[in-house]
Amino acid sequence: MTTLFAPTPTAAPATGPGTSRRTRLTLARRLVRPESVLLVSGAALVPWLYVLARTLPSTARVGHWNVAWVGLDALEALGLLSTAALRRRGDDRHRLTAAATGALLVVDAWFDTVTAAPGGELAAAVAMALCAELPLAAVCAALALGRERRTVRDDRPLTPGMRPTRR
Template identity: 75%
Template sequence: MLLGSGVALVPWLVVLATTLPSTAQVGHWNVAWVGLDALEAVGLVATGLLRRRGDDRHRLTAAATCALLVVDAWFDTVTAAPGAELAAALAMAVGAELPLAALCAVLALKRAPGTRRTGPEAADLTSGTWPTTG
């Protein structure tokens, strides 16, 4: 289903690329950006708190926050006006958003010390056996 959905999006991307205007007037622009930055803040705080507790679920919040930060950097730079606004957007992307996204990606992919594996991913895949609990 996911693979098919991804492939089905390709023609839609062509439609968007050929029909969307290059500029638009947008209502509630400030709400959109404040909302995105608020989600990033919640993601960073949640990831930090979960990781501090040794809770392996920090990997989930780190992955989501990584995606939000990359999207923020992308939209900041592609919607910025040329000149000082674009320079500021690039500075934020390179100096803050993308480095934080990279850190979140590392946290999402690497287990914190002291966490233990549970569930199907804890299986010994080389032997083809699943862990037992009793």
């Protein structure tokens, strides 16, 4: 993994017939950086968005609509519960689940509002987005981006025989 993020060498090693397969793979990993792949992929999506906007129908009949929404909400519940459990244990991996859950909540708010019928259904979707989904997404974002949790052990060394206390 460290070879993916190692600085690119100024002079590339020879890749002739005498170089090993491992050396060639290491060189390929250094030349194909994750940032480059992400940049090219993101840029390639821009014209695709135009194609989608011009060719997709504005309405569609969808099978298993209920399964899609139940699945999304189940993933949100799992994300919220796992984030809470990891954070309660003091595990910094809660940042990962918080980031994913926050993204799911924003997606849910978006699709709830854009797929709602005008009138009461749209009002309910906007209310849910503003009062539940987006505030929870903000909490998740704050947890994902926040500082590491400090414990008593981080503050000062414990003296043998003394119990740790919270401030």
